[in-house]
Amino acid sequence: MKSLKLQKVKVGDVLGKSLFSEKGELMLAAGYELTQEMLNLLKKHGYRQVYLYDEATKDIKPLDVISDVVRATTTKRLNNSYGEVAKSLDRVHTSPLHMKHRLADDHSLRKILPVGEVNKAVSGLVEEILDNNVSLLSSLPMKSITGKTFEHAIDTAVLTVLIGQQFNYEYKELKLLGSASLLHDVGKLVFPQIGEKQEFTLSFQEKWLMREHPTYGMLILKGSDPHSYVEQTTILQHHERPDGKGFPQGIKGDNVPPLKTVEPDPTRIFRHAEILAVANAYDNYISGEMDGILYTPQAAVSELVQQAGTVYNPHVLRALTKVIQFFPAGGEVMIHSTSSGRWDGFKGFVMTANSQEYAKPVVLLMQDAHGNDIDPEEVDLREEEQVQLELII
Numbered sequence: 001m002k003s004l005k006l007q008k009v010k011v012g013d014v015l016g017k018s019l020f021s022e023k024g025e026l027m028l029a030a031g032y033e034l035t036q037e038m039l040n041l042l043k044k045h046g047y048r049q050v051y052l053y054d055e056a057t058k059d060i061k062p063l064d065v066i067s068d069v070v071r072a073t074t075t076k077r078l079n080n081s082y083g084e085v086a087k088s089l090d091r092v093h094t095s096p097l098h099m100k101h102r103l104a105d106d107h108s109l110r111k112i113l114p115v116g117e118v119n120k121a122v123s124g125l126v127e128e129i130l131d132n133n134v135s136l137l138s139s140l141p142m143k144s145i146t147g148k149t150f151e152h153a154i155d156t157a158v159l160t161v162l163i164g165q166q167f168n169y170e171y172k173e174l175k176l177l178g179s180a181s182l183l184h185d186v187g188k189l190v191f192p193q194i195g196e197k198q199e200f201t202l203s204f205q206e207k208w209l210m211r212e213h214p215t216y217g218m219l220i221l222k223g224s225d226p227h228s229y230v231e232q233t234t235i236l237q238h239h240e241r242p243d244g245k246g247f248p249q250g251i252k253g254d255n256v257p258p259l260k261t262v263e264p265d266p267t268r269i270f271r272h273a274e275i276l277a278v279a280n281a282y283d284n285y286i287s288g289e290m291d292g293i294l295y296t297p298q299a300a301v302s303e304l305v306q307q308a309g310t311v312y313n314p315h316v317l318r319a320l321t322k323v324i325q326f327f328p329a330g331g332e333v334m335i336h337s338t339s340s341g342r343w344d345g346f347k348g349f350v351m352t353a354n355s356q357e358y359a360k361p362v363v364l365l366m367q368d369a370h371g372n373d374i375d376p377e378e379v380d381l382r383e384e385e386q387v388q389l390e391l392i393i
């Protein structure tokens with residue numbers, strides 16, 4: 001299986017991984033031979049990459065942290081939960097700022113989030129991650145435009161759980177972290193027209209309003225599940241920064257996970273929120289939500305690391321680097337340079353990722369430096385002293 005940019009996918013190519021709609025329903029099943037209509041559908045939904053199956057790459061099997069089935073079930077549950085909240089909020093005709101008071105005081109806005117459904121979603125997700133025992137994010141997430149809300153919630157939750165595992169979090173704690181991650185942007189439902197937009201396209205006024213979404217999210221959860229104090233705090237603080245320049249409260253943080261605190265301290269950033277902040281930003285970089293540019297996993301991590309200590313907790317960033325595979329199996333790569341110079345300019349796909357020296361995977365070369373197709377050739381880049389490799393996204 002290989003991952004390919006949608007622009008390069010042709011009629012007759014065979015889909016390698018199933019794709020699901022934003023409601024968690026099967027849209028196209030793995031094994032379909034793509035028709036022009038199907039390609040149009042993928043374009044309409046805003047997919048940028050898809051996995052394809054072909055004879056040459058049939059032995060490449062990207063490892064998934066969660067299965068398609070669990071992803072689809074989680075999407076369905078989130079769609080139901082967010083749908084209920086949206087319906088309740090829609091009935092209230094008031095300005096976004098007044099909504100804060102209504103969410104805090106109005107009894108008709110209690111229990112608008114189906115907590116049982118969210119609990120099932122997070123249990124299913126965390127159990128799957130523990131069962132599969134894949135501790136690395138080693139496949140490229142398939143991102144679409146139409147499904148971005150729940151794809152982002154799920155991919156962020158998966159990443160926070162993987163980071164939590166690096167700090168030896170137990171099941172119960174992973175669930176608290178996963179639950180807050182699945183719900184971290186639920187407060188954006190208060191202003192659906194703005195919430196749907198990409199953050200960097202917002203006007204000054206819209207940005208100012210958006211700074212309230214962690215508070216709305218916290219209030220929605222508080223009204224529905226008053227005892228979920230840890231998750232509420234995590235949601236409220238997911239845009240705070242260690243240097244105190246975050247929002248909505250501007251509190252500081254300097255956690256050295258795995259620091260155990262029984263109760264979150266409301267005057268400092270809670271450690272779960274620092275994990276969520278990193279996972280959220282990473283996922284925004286790789287899906288183009290941060291500034292409109294699609295970042296490779298390596299470029300995204302490098303951006304985050306440059307903001308270590310000011311915007312992001314450095315200990316969490318270190319854990320992040322341990323759970324991201326920069327050149328995952330199935331990813332398309334171009335070799336810029338090697339010590340021998342033999343493969344410079346060649347293109348192919350990663351066969352086996354290298355967990356020791358990430359830039360030296362085993363690759364299946366398919367194209368020479370002039371862009372001509374060649375007989376697939378397996379090359380182990382560990383044999384080269386220096387390698388400059390680029391993941392094509």
Ligand SMILES: [Fe+2]
Nearest residue numbers: 184185238239
């Ligand atoms: Fe957010």
